[in-house]
Structures are given as structure tokens and as C-alpha cells.
Amino acid sequence: MSLIRFFSRLIVGLIFIFSGFVKAVDPMGSTYKFTDYFTAFGLDTLTSLAFPLAIFLSTLEFAVGMALVFDARKQLSAWGAMIFMGIFTPLTLVLAITNPVTDCGCFGDALILSNWETFGKNVIILTLTLILFFGRKQKERSYPLWEQNLLVFLSIVFPIWISVYSYNHLPIIDFRSYHIGANINDGMMIPENAPVDEYKSILKYEKDGLVKEFDETNYPWQDSTWTFVDSEQILIKEGFTPPIHDFSISNETEGDITDQVLHDENYTFILVSKEIDKLNEKSLPGIKDLWLYALEKGYSFIALTASSMEECNEFKTNHEMPIEFYNTDEIQLKTIVRANPGLVLIKNGTILNKWHYNDFPAAKELKGDLAAYSITKHQKLNIKLVFISIISTLLLFICLFLLLSRKTKARK
Structure with a gap:
């Protein structure tokens, strides 16, 4: 026992x-x-x-x-x-x-x-x-x-x-579909022959004041004494859902530009703020510097939010920030980066780097190729995490060994 x-x-x-x-x-x-x-x-x-x-x-x-x-x-x-x-x-x-x-x-x-x-x-x-x-x-x-x-x-x-x-x-380990290195295009793909959602149709008919439910196999289509009332679809089996779904980039002026952004072979900075009125204003100077840096280098710099365009236009006017805002599903924004605002760097749909507003890089730090800069930063972080993991695992095994040794001696 x-x-x-x-x-x-x-x-x-x-x-x-x-x-x-x-x-x-x-x-x-x-x-x-x-x-x-x-x-x-x-x-x-x-x-x-x-x-x-x-x-x-x-x-x-x-x-x-x-x-x-x-x-x-x-x-x-x-x-x-x-x-x-x-x-x-x-x-x-x-x-x-x-x-x-x-x-x-x-x-x-x-x-x-x-x-x-x-x-x-x-x-x-x-x-x-x-x-x-x-x-x-x-x-x-x-x-x-x-x-x-x-x-x-x-x-x-x-x-x-x-x-x-x-x-x-930001989370020291990112388990989400929008982690650094992930390709958003790949995350939205549905494989061929993937299972699809299966639904059952419920048809409601009325006769003599009584409403009865039928399905597609037994509904009284030849009996004129029954009157159709309503129908509904019931999900009976879920199909394949890609890791990234409901992701889109659009506004009233340009429409949907999702494909344009995700297939851009140049660098794109994406400012993420799920609620623009709750954006941390201490980050504004850094955002302006990075926007000017992107403008100088010929990179794209856009902002994604779930707020209304009226709120966005008011924000741009009040803070003199001519960044183009686009709407994206709020759940997707919360999943992309856990900060308001957060910053994401992508190229051809691949996430190269992400920053919390407390860690926005200074424009002068972004020298040379941005992909090389991001890889170097990420490698240094991975080395730290591996080192911490090894030390933690060793300490765990040492503690378990000491614990088992004590119990063995106690039995003797």
C-alpha cells in the first residue's frame, strides 16, 4: 500500500x-x-x-x-x-x-x-x-x-x-499558435480531405396546434396537413479547425488586406492593441520612433485593434500619430501578444519577433538585417531557458535522490 x-x-x-x-x-x-x-x-x-x-x-x-x-x-x-x-x-x-x-x-x-x-x-x-x-x-x-x-x-x-x-x-515560454517562428499562413491552412463539421437538420412542423420535430429522413413533405414552422442545424461532429482561425486585417477604407500583409516579402511591424483607449501611453514615444524608423527603411508599420475606427481616428488626432489602423478579432489580438500595446515583426507571414511595451527596442538597436537581429535575440533567450531548465532538472533529481536516501536509511 x-x-x-x-x-x-x-x-x-x-x-x-x-x-x-x-x-x-x-x-x-x-x-x-x-x-x-x-x-x-x-x-x-x-x-x-x-x-x-x-x-x-x-x-x-x-x-x-x-x-x-x-x-x-x-x-x-x-x-x-x-x-x-x-x-x-x-x-x-x-x-x-x-x-x-x-x-x-x-x-x-x-x-x-x-x-x-x-x-x-x-x-x-x-x-x-x-x-x-x-x-x-x-x-x-x-x-x-x-x-x-x-x-x-x-x-x-x-x-x-x-x-x-x-x-x-511576455510569457517566458509561448505555447500559442502565434509564437516566434510560426508562419501565420501555414497556421490557417486546412489540409486536403480534412474532416468537416457535420450537422443534423431539425425540421419543425405543426398540425392541429401540435408542433413536432422531424429530421431529413422522415419529415412530412407529402402530407399537406402539416405546416412548416422552423428549422435549425445541430452540430453532431466537429471537423478540423486550423490552429489559427478568425484572423483577418481590414478597415473601411481598404477592405480586407490580410493576404497582402501575410505575403509581403518586406518587413512589417504590427502594433497590437485590443482596446485602443486602454493602450499604455508610456509606450507612445517608443512607438513613434519605431514608426519613423520603419518609414525611413521602407518597412510597413500598421496597427491592429478591436476598437472602432472612430476611436482610432480620435487616438491618431490626439497623439499626432499617422499610423494606419485595421480591425482584427479581439480574441486573436489577445492571443497574438499578451500586452496592450504589443509589437510584432513579420515577414512573408512568419513571426520573427514580438515585444511587450516594456521591451520595445530603440530604433538605434535595429541595425543590419532584422531577421538576423531577431534570431540572435531569440537564440540568447533560448540559451538562458535551456540553462535554467538544466539547472532546475538537476536540482529536482538531487532533491529526489536525497529524499529517497533518507527514506531508505529510515527503513533500515
Whole structure:
């Protein structure tokens, strides 16, 4: 039984760590998801809590997971996992039945699950959690309490630091379809022979004051005593959905210029602001400098927003900024870059670089070929991430080795 508890603790702990981490690296993604849930359930007044709730839950998940993996504060970690799964398992059942939001967001953008898949996953985790919860009072020798408390403390500080950094810059790991190196044209392609959505037609007919539903195989088309009332289409099987969809660039003056922008072999700077009236105004000097730089080099510089053209024209007048604004779906804008404003550099539809408004490059930094500049910057970031990953993995294995060594000695 102790072996079952051991593997249950590792499996639940690692899932909690993974779930907490992938949400911590993208706090705005979790914020948008909570906002969607609040809106779907008519709780719009709670949307202001979405961001702090995103930070709190990712931190809680990560800390509980670390405590479980390293067998720290056994009582608290077992209670934490039990409360977490006791709340979210029935909640995901409700979401699976009502389907207010198609993606639960439980693993951020790193792993997309349907609501029914999420519920099934939670049932399995809840089963393992129950094993831990009812075995939490089993007496086993453990390491000093101060070491356990230190582990829990660091497990709280780490995801908070990651969340704050990612919020003030960009997610340190980008799991979305608009990551650096992605080609938007490729992301919108639908393969040949890809499955398409399948619908069932429901036809409503009335006779003698009674309305009855039929389908295309049995509707009374030859019986004149029935009167057609209404029809509806019900989705019975979803087809293939490309990673990037509902993406377009248009305005009232030029119409749709999506293909023109995505097939431009020159560089294009795209300023992204989902709500122009909430754009961080400290970024305006940097935007003007970059616009002048693009103008001088012959590069395109456009802005994408979900705001109305009237708001855009007012913004351009007030800030003396002659940038051409285009409309794009708000969800796509929130997915492209987690900042307002954010900046994207593309060429022939490929995303070469992205910046948070806190990291907009100075025009004087952009020397030489922009593709080479972007690749160099991205390589340096990747080297840092690889180094951090290697160090973190080594520390994890060392801690696991020490933990297993202590337990082996305790049994002897």
C-alpha cells in the first residue's frame, strides 16, 4: 500500500506542478479564461478578480504539487489537493454538460483538452488524491520541519516571480499558435480531405396546434396537413479547425488586406492593441520612433485593434500619430501578444519577433538585417531557458535522490 501511495503522490504532484507552471508563465491567458467563465455564468461583476485569481490558483497548484512530490507538510498538502480536486471535479462536470467555454484552460495553452476530457482527467486525479488523503496520517519518518517549510516557501515565491515577470514582459515560454517562428499562413491552412463539421437538420412542423420535430429522413413533405414552422442545424461532429482561425486585417477604407500583409516579402511591424483607449501611453514615444524608423527603411508599420475606427481616428488626432489602423478579432489580438500595446515583426507571414511595451527596442538597436537581429535575440533567450531548465532538472533529481536516501536509511 505504501508503494501505491508513493506513486499516487508523485503522479498527482507532478500534474499539479505542470499545471501550475504552464499557467504561471502566462497569467494573462488564465485571466482571459476566468473572464470568459464569469461572463458565461453571468458573473460579470467578478471579472476584476480574474487576474489575482489566476496568480493565486497557479501558485497554489505549484506549491501543493511540490509539497506532494517532496513529501513536505503531508497533512496540508493532502488537504490542499483534496480541496482543489473536490471543487474542480464537480465544476468540470458542470462545464462538460453546459459547455459554456470549449477549452477549460486547466493546462493553459500547453495542452488543450475538451471539457469532457478534463472531467475524465479530474476523476482519475481525484481517485489518486483520495488515496493520499486517507493515508495522510500514516506515520513515516520525515525530514526536519524547517526544511519542509523552506520548500513550501520557495514553491510559493517561484510561480509568483514567474507570473510577475511574464506579465511585465511576455510569457517566458509561448505555447500559442502565434509564437516566434510560426508562419501565420501555414497556421490557417486546412489540409486536403480534412474532416468537416457535420450537422443534423431539425425540421419543425405543426398540425392541429401540435408542433413536432422531424429530421431529413422522415419529415412530412407529402402530407399537406402539416405546416412548416422552423428549422435549425445541430452540430453532431466537429471537423478540423486550423490552429489559427478568425484572423483577418481590414478597415473601411481598404477592405480586407490580410493576404497582402501575410505575403509581403518586406518587413512589417504590427502594433497590437485590443482596446485602443486602454493602450499604455508610456509606450507612445517608443512607438513613434519605431514608426519613423520603419518609414525611413521602407518597412510597413500598421496597427491592429478591436476598437472602432472612430476611436482610432480620435487616438491618431490626439497623439499626432499617422499610423494606419485595421480591425482584427479581439480574441486573436489577445492571443497574438499578451500586452496592450504589443509589437510584432513579420515577414512573408512568419513571426520573427514580438515585444511587450516594456521591451520595445530603440530604433538605434535595429541595425543590419532584422531577421538576423531577431534570431540572435531569440537564440540568447533560448540559451538562458535551456540553462535554467538544466539547472532546475538537476536540482529536482538531487532533491529526489536525497529524499529517497533518507527514506531508505529510515527503513533500515
